Amino acid sequence: MAANGHSGSGGHAGTLFITSADALLVIDMQADFMPGGTLGVAGADGIVPLINRLCELPFGLVAATQDWHPADHVSFDMRGGPWPVHCVAGTKGAALVPDLAQAHIGVVLRKGMRRDIDSYSAFEDNARASRTGLEELLRGRGISRVFVVGVALDYCVAASARDAARAGFATVVLTDACRSVAQSVAAVQAAFVNVGVETALAVDVLSLMDRALTPREIADLLEAPLAGRAYVQAIAARALKIYNSHDRPRFKALSDALMELVTMDTGPEFELDRNAILAIIDTIRAL
Known part of the structure; x- marks a missing residue:
């Protein structure tokens, strides 16, 4: 979603989720x-x-x-x-x-x-x-x-x-x-x-x-910049509040997927694998 209904002009312009970038x-x-x-x-x-x-x-x-x-x-x-x-x-x-x-x-x-x-x-x-x-x-x-x-x-x-x-x-x-x-x-x-x-x-x-994010929203946010470091860390820090959080298996699956992304991004020289990222994002979207 572009901020004003127009296409984003680059990066993650299409979402209003704020990160350190x-x-x-x-x-x-x-x-x-x-x-x-x-x-x-x-x-x-x-x-x-x-x-x-x-x-x-x-x-x-x-x-x-x-x-x-x-x-x-x-x-x-x-x-x-x-x-x-x-x-x-x-x-x-x-x-x-x-x-x-x-x-x-x-x-x-x-x-x-x-x-x-x-x-x-x-x-x-x-x-x-x-x-x-x-x-x-x-x-x-x-x-x-x-x-x-x-x-x-x-x-x-x-x-x-x-x-x-x-x-x-x-x-x-x-x-x-x-x-x-x-x-x-x-x-x-x-x-x-x-x-x-x-x-x-x-x-x-x-x-x-201010509100909790659904797994689908988390997946969409991660997919926009292909899970750049700022997004992975910011979302993992706050987005583990999901609707139906009483659903423990679903919550654990989301937590595990996000933590897998975070651990993949181990340092400034390490390139995240696009296909691996997309596979994890698809897992999250399906929760």
Whole structure:
């Protein structure tokens, strides 16, 4: 199942199951972008609890961005830019909102620090003159897919998602954990289709991760990436809760099959055998 009904763009883009091969990008959840801030986005404060729940999932990396502007930044209206003064470096308005679950954030990337160049994307500035190092960080952590949330959907979230897809990451924007300045969600989604960015709902991600999985669902999840290490270990760690768990023989058969996959994957130099994986997956699906 593709996240937005379209084909996945690579890797395991078609499933919302989160593993250590996924990253969460939390875009510009700063005081000045909250209602009442100098560039407040309507409803932005309401997505904080949803983002916090996402931050608790087993992502390989949770990264946040901050606009961190000089006091005379080119984007400000006093210099002919489109925006009021906002997120000036070191001010309270530039701080991440205090209710955000910052303990789960592994890295904070600051952008828009050059006086004469604006920067919407988490990856690079608008002139593509300087980069944040995020792409290299993601690759170094073994990340193959990114989920993007925050504000504003039609500006910095969209720019970050487009750059993530351009860099080759499977990319999913969780639209219910974003808020827009002007454009509707439907308009942004329509534009995403042309650049390989998928959309989904954070509530669906959380629902999948919070409930037990059936053997058939486990098999489908394992089959998508042909049981890469991150999937095998993540699923084995939590997916041994199945419906009808009182059925001990069935539960043991599932446990044994998953453990067989885990023990096959013994080290970074060891290649899992495709046919052996598929045979075990078929066993699980038949339970």
